[in-house]
Amino acid sequence: METCDVAIIGGGLAGLSLAARLAEPRFKNWRVRVLEPRTEYVRDRTWCYWAKHAANDSHERAPLHPFLASVAMCWPQWEVMYRADNASEYEAAVRTGRYSYEMIPADRFYTQTERLISSSSHVKLLKGVTVSETVIRPDGVEIKTDDGSLNAALVFDSRPTAKLSSAAWIQRFQGFELEADEPVFELHRATLMDFSVSSAADSEAGRVHFIYVLPLSDRRALIEDTWFVSVSDACNDVDYQSQIKHYLKRRYGLENYRVVHREEGALPMDPALRPSALTSRIVKIGAGGGMARASSGYAFFETQRACDAIADKLMAQFPVVGEFSLPRWRGDISYWMDAVFLRVLAQRPALAPKIFFDLFSTVPPDALARFLSGVATPFDVAKVIAACPKIPFLKAAFFRS
Numbered sequence: 001m002e003t004c005d006v007a008i009i010g011g012g013l014a015g016l017s018l019a020a021r022l023a024e025p026r027f028k029n030w031r032v033r034v035l036e037p038r039t040e041y042v043r044d045r046t047w048c049y050w051a052k053h054a055a056n057d058s059h060e061r062a063p064l065h066p067f068l069a070s071v072a073m074c075w076p077q078w079e080v081m082y083r084a085d086n087a088s089e090y091e092a093a094v095r096t097g098r099y100s101y102e103m104i105p106a107d108r109f110y111t112q113t114e115r116l117i118s119s120s121s122h123v124k125l126l127k128g129v130t131v132s133e134t135v136i137r138p139d140g141v142e143i144k145t146d147d148g149s150l151n152a153a154l155v156f157d158s159r160p161t162a163k164l165s166s167a168a169w170i171q172r173f174q175g176f177e178l179e180a181d182e183p184v185f186e187l188h189r190a191t192l193m194d195f196s197v198s199s200a201a202d203s204e205a206g207r208v209h210f211i212y213v214l215p216l217s218d219r220r221a222l223i224e225d226t227w228f229v230s231v232s233d234a235c236n237d238v239d240y241q242s243q244i245k246h247y248l249k250r251r252y253g254l255e256n257y258r259v260v261h262r263e264e265g266a267l268p269m270d271p272a273l274r275p276s277a278l279t280s281r282i283v284k285i286g287a288g289g290g291m292a293r294a295s296s297g298y299a300f301f302e303t304q305r306a307c308d309a310i311a312d313k314l315m316a317q318f319p320v321v322g323e324f325s326l327p328r329w330r331g332d333i334s335y336w337m338d339a340v341f342l343r344v345l346a347q348r349p350a351l352a353p354k355i356f357f358d359l360f361s362t363v364p365p366d367a368l369a370r371f372l373s374g375v376a377t378p379f380d381v382a383k384v385i386a387a388c389p390k391i392p393f394l395k396a397a398f399f400r401s
């Protein structure tokens with residue numbers, strides 16, 4: 001049976017992010033194997049996250065992850081749109097600060113990580129391999145695959161988790177990248193949430209509905225029809241494509257365009273999924289290991305931070321390693337706040353558009369970007385709490401239904 005020091009199950013975002021760190025020369029004496037069922041990588045998703053720039057007027061930026069070469073776009077402004085009760089016009093909370101909203105198309109990331117891995121002699125990406133079982137043995141972990149077994153001293157498992165807690169929600173979305181005949185998009189501004197598509201019927205059905213628009217040029221954009229729903233709601237009655245079609249016509253007067261790429265997702269938003277300590281021989285990583293923010297389903301930023309921390313821990317004290325990722329108090333606060341937030345959505349879905357609009361219009365943009373990225377300071381947290389409606393949040397904090 002082949003043996004290795006570290007096996008990474010799953011070569012997706014978390015698996016490849018960790019493999020890219022372990023491909024650094026400082027790990028050259030480690031045998032690392034990544035096991036991935038896919039035989040070929042394609043653009044199956046687009047990751048966005050907030051990245052801090054050193055100053056508004058400078059392109060210098062704080063290094064965040066090893067994949068800067070894969071960044072395709074960056075928006076210095078972002079907005080949330082909402083219409084107050086009885087108001088005739090929609091308002092936009094447009095924000096800009098030291099953080100930009102940045103985008104990495106998955107195919108660029110896969111190509112870059114494959115190149116990083118193949119340039120090292122000690123890390124190997126084994127494609128077309130599906131793991132069926134892991135068994136802890138006295139001398140390591142036996143990983144059973146459809147291509148034989150592998151023995152590893154330490155395993156990082158990024159397979160998605162099928163089991164969600166009763167507090168979980170799902171973010172369902174479908175959309176596409178389009179090329180229009182005329183210039184209609186404002187290139188520097190990302191629309192993170194446009195609640196103009198949201199109706200009373202959506203809230204009555206316990207759903208939160210918005211559209212997401214990322215302009216890629218004045219004629220090109222990625223647009224997604226997005227729903228936060230309970231785990232049991234498969235959104236089978238939702239016609240995502242016609243939602244987008246009507247939206248494009250209403251907002252941009254756009255009827256003629258070509259779809260150049262499609263994507264969809266169902267992201268778990270589960271506050272019960274938390275990163276585990278690096279104490280056992282099998283460590284869950286990725287969204288299934290709690291590296292996705294429960295209130296947004298976003299995982300890119302947290303995954304990068306966690307992979308840096310894991311690599312440093314491994315280098316420092318393998319095989320006895322301790323906690324990784326967030327300092328405990330920070331993790332506790334953000335997981336608790338996400339749990340309360342999801343309970344507010346469950347109890348009062350109709351409030352969601354105003355809550356998001358108030359957050360984006362009143363919390364200073366840098367504080368909000370840090371909060372949404374899971375790196376809020378205590379002052380940031382205080383500002384976010386101050387922007388939330390007190391009674392629904394207090395009720396959700398103390399009563400579960």
Ligand SMILES: Cc1cc2nc3c(=O)[nH]c(=O)nc-3n(C[C@H](O)[C@H](O)[C@H](O)COP(=O)(O)OP(=O)(O)OC[C@H]3O[C@@H](n4cnc5c(N)ncnc54)[C@H](O)[C@@H]3O)c2cc1C
Pocket residue numbers: 009010011012013014015035036037038044045046047048049129130131132158159160263264265266267285286287288292297298299300301
């Ligand atoms: C369309 C889409 C858009 C998204 N947009 C964003 C965004 O803008 N920002 C953001 O932060 N997050 C976003 N996310 C959420 C999140 O970042 C991704 O889901 C992310 O890929 C999670 O990383 P992961 O490593 O946990 O899972 P994955 O990237 O899905 O990797 C899991 C890997 O495990 C492999 N695997 C599965 N079963 C086995 C098995 N039996 N044996 C071996 N390997 C196996 C899979 O093939 C896969 O490669 C998006 C998700 C989707 C789907």
